Amino acid sequence: MDANLLKGNLDLILLATLEAEAKYGLEITKEVQDRTDGYFQFKEGTLYPALHRLEKQGFIAGEFQYLPRGGSPVKFYKLTDAGQKELTARRKTFNAFTKAVQNILGSES
Amino acid sequence: MNLETYLKQATRGIWGKRRTDAILELRGNIEARIWTLEHQGKTQAEALEIALSELGDARAVNAGMTQVHTMPNVTRNILLAGLISSVAAVGWTSSTAQIQTVVPSIPGVCCQMFPTIQQPQFVRMNDLKSEFEAAGVTVDESMQRFEPADEGTQTYYDWPLANASETRTLDLHFPEMVDGETVRVQALSGLSVTADGQNPKFVADEDVFISPESLIAQLRKAKLPMTLEGWHNPTLRIGQTAVMIGTREVPVTAAKWYSNVLLNEIYPTATSDVIFTWNQQLVGVTTLGKHIYSMRVNDRPGTVYGLLMPLKDVQSISISPAVKQDPNWVEYQLARVNGQGVLQFVDGSSEVIEFVKSFKGITNDLEFLKANRFAADRLNALGYGSAKRPAKAMLVRLTGRLDTNTTEIVVPAKSRLMASPR
Numbered sequence: 176m177d178a179n180l181l182k183g184n185l186d187l188i189l190l191a192t193l194e195a196e197a198k199y200g201l202e203i204t205k206e207v208q209d210r211t212d213g214y215f216q217f218k219e220g221t222l223y224p225a226l227h228r229l230e231k232q233g234f235i236a237g238e239f240q241y242l243p244r245g246g247s248p249v250k251f252y253k254l255t256d257a258g259q260k261e262l263t264a265r266r267k268t269f270n271a272f273t274k275a276v277q278n279i280l281g282s283e284s
Numbered sequence: 285m286n287l288e289t290y291l292k293q294a295t296r297g298i299w300g301k302r303r304t305d306a307i308l309e310l311r312g313n314i315e316a317r318i319w320t321l322e323h324q325g326k327t328q329a330e331a332l333e334i335a336l337s338e339l340g341d342a343r344a345v346n347a348g349m350t351q352v353h354t355m356p357n358v359t360r361n362i363l364l365a366g367l368i369s370s371v372a373a374v375g376w377t378s379s380t381a382q383i384q385t386v387v388p389s390i391p392g393v394c395c396q397m398f399p400t401i402q403q404p405q406f407v408r409m410n411d412l413k414s415e416f417e418a419a420g421v422t423v424d425e426s427m428q429r430f431e432p433a434d435e436g437t438q439t440y441y442d443w444p445l446a447n448a449s450e451t452r453t454l455d456l457h458f459p460e461m462v463d464g465e466t467v468r469v470q471a472l473s474g475l476s477v478t479a480d481g482q483n484p485k486f487v488a489d490e491d492v493f494i495s496p497e498s499l500i501a502q503l504r505k506a507k508l509p510m511t512l513e514g515w516h517n518p519t520l521r522i523g524q525t526a527v528m529i530g531t532r533e534v535p536v537t538a539a540k541w542y543s544n545v546l547l548n549e550i551y552p553t554a555t556s557d558v559i560f561t562w563n564q565q566l567v568g569v570t571t572l573g574k575h576i577y578s579m580r581v582n583d584r585p586g587t588v589y590g591l592l593m594p595l596k597d598v599q600s601i602s603i604s605p606a607v608k609q610d611p612n613w614v615e616y617q618l619a620r621v622n623g624q625g626v627l628q629f630v631d632g633s634s635e636v637i638e639f640v641k642s643f644k645g646i647t648n649d650l651e652f653l654k655a656n657r658f659a660a661d662r663l664n665a666l667g668y669g670s671a672k673r674p675a676k677a678m679l680v681r682l683t684g685r686l687d688t689n690t691t692e693i694v695v696p697a698k699s700r701l702m703a704s705p706r
Contacts, residue, residue, distance in 0.1 A: 200313040204338075220294075220340045223309065224348030231352065239308065244319050249312035250305075 197253035234258035293342035
């Protein structure tokens with residue numbers, strides 16, 4: 176995978192992953208890997224800085240919660256209203272871009 | 285590495301509750317992962333090792349974390365308009381953090397030096413080639429005709445291009461690039477620099493060199509993830525490749541390298557093929573500075589910032605009176621965050637002075653004037669002021685990512701630039 180592809184769409188991927196329900200870091204990593212068959216993988220400190228940045232921008236909100244297993248709490252992130260709007264806008268832009276590129280490339284034979 | 289060491293390293297440079305929360309969050313996720321792995325049959329030690337490995341190198345996590353948490357505003361819509369007018373007396377201490385960034389595992393690339401001032405000028409091409417190859421970069425060497433308009437050619441100086449013959453060229457393919465993509469850097473053709481009084485001279489040399497300007501400009505164009513860290517023998521990282529600029533035997537300081545980053549930020553090299561030429565540079569500080577500018581940024585000690593502001597004292601520079609009266613001169617200074625989290629820009633900081641003094645070649649008044657007008661216009665165009673109320677200053681965080689559009693222009697919240705008589 177070209178790392179730039181992940182980097183360029185990281186915010187969109189994270190917002191979309193949190194759309195259905197609140198998740199903590201490890202869950203986000205796992206879900207992204209599962210939903211993309213391992214195509215996207217967060218590593219080398221990509222995930223948490225990105226989450227913190229989105230939180231600072233007001234697109235997601237984090238809250239520490241304890242898991243049933245006990246131990247230290249984990250931080251669950253959920254999409255805010257502003258985040259939902261941002262996701263909608265980014266999704267629209269991305270879909271339009273993808274469609275335009277697809278029109279040029281044509282379908283894979 | 286044990287968990288506590290990892291957490292400390294990953295959050296170093298973050299302060300207060302932000303650090304507490306970051307540690308708590310990382311710890312919670314690591315514990316959750318260990319819990320899962322243990323249920324899959326791993327021992328606790330194995331599970332910890334896997335969990336930390338999956339999370340990534342602590343230094344990489346730290347780099348991302350500090351980028352988010354130590355810069356309250358990291359967008360380009362922040363203006364320091366009127367900042368310089370916020371003048372108040374502050375005490376000054378001459379202590380400056382000495383930052384040693386020699387990383388033994390990173391090879392050093394030898395630079396050619398100006399004998400009189402010991403400033404790095406050009407990187408020895410053979411060193412760079414062998415170190416890049418050792419780091420997994422594919423290097424193709426060839427002889428190419430030097431044409432000023434070519435991609436990647438060297439236009440930093442007024443070179444005698446008309447008589448230039450073919451020169452050694454390196455096409456670098458980094459692991460992060462797609463197939464067929466390369467970064468091209470071209471050697472200065474067998475020339476070496478010597479200092480004769482105030483004037484550099486270029487003489488024949490068996491070795492060939494490339495310039496920092498050319499290398500950085502080409503890497504920026506390729507949009508490779510790139511960072512510059514440290515001051516003495518700085519480390520340049522391009523993706524997963526790292527080289528130390530300078531060696532233990534021939535150490536260098538990074539004034540020029542950071543200057544290039546700062547100047548690239550002002551001049552739109554990223555969107556055009558123009559590579560900075562010497563006569564179009566911003567002037568460094570003047571020789572007899574009168575002020576010290578202090579600002580608390582709470583950033584990691586050693587982090588390098590650049591400050592751009594109108595030139596206050598042009599008397600010591602050899603230019604025509606007409607140019608001296610032009611209001612659009614801009615000067616820059618470099619400073620490192622000290623151990624107290626404070627930046628102190630001192631008019632006449634020695635590294636930059638020596639760097640600028642070494643080139644009395646700034647004699648083309650028209651080009652210089654044009655360049656500085658352009659710089660002022662550029663600041664305004666970026667939103668750092670307007671024609672009616674021009675930007676007064678701009679602070680740029682230079683340590684960190686250098687790839688296009690990611691150099692941070694920041695103003696720490698609730699901070700003011702304080703000036704005091706020297």
